[in-house]
Amino acid sequence: AQKVTQAQTEISVVEKEDVTLDCVYETRDTTYYLFWYKQPPSGELVFLIRRNSFDEQNEISGRYSWNFQKSTSSFNFTITASQVVDSAVYFCALSEAGGGTSYGKLTFGQGTILTVHP
């Protein structure tokens, strides 16, 4: 069975601080996909990034960066120079590769509530 663990329930930082959100996953599949979603106070789910199990390259997008390490089954997310608008709940998720009648189930972590204070 797949499992995603986000051990940090809540994180509070002051604006301009860097913050890292941890994500650890478990799966028996050799092919899988990892995601990060942001849920701002308005409630919708905003897709941030997807990474497949064969691509361990780190990725940077503006102030966001992601560190994928298969050796430790982790897919951590760092926000550099945090801003108040980064305040949200962040979810890490894991999907198996589906197709046909095999549904690629998306398994979510518990979520990390990030609060950035001015």
Place this chain on the structure above:
Amino acid sequence: NAGVTQTPKFQVLKTGQSMTLQCAQDMNHEYMSWYRQDPGMGLRLIHYSVGAGITDQGEVPNGYNVSRSTTEDFPLRLLSAAPSQTSVYFCASSSPQGYIYGYTFGSGTRLTVV
């Protein structure tokens, strides 16, 4: 392009009442699913469908019923609402390669059962 539309956005039910949460997508996606979001538990899969006429149970199916008569619609029925079903419900759709091309989520339905 509406994407995934969920109605209603908010609902209050009394224990024992029944209701249907609506979900419609206009992207011709084969796959659709329902998740519930509870504090500290993330989103958990309730039911899913890989095409019209095909549905299956997810992680937390008890108390919910689904059907998929068309590609566009995937309603979620609460047969006899219980306070434990107080939650935020999300509908999602994707192609069979959602893990590659992405999942589209609706804006959610906040349900309170009193």
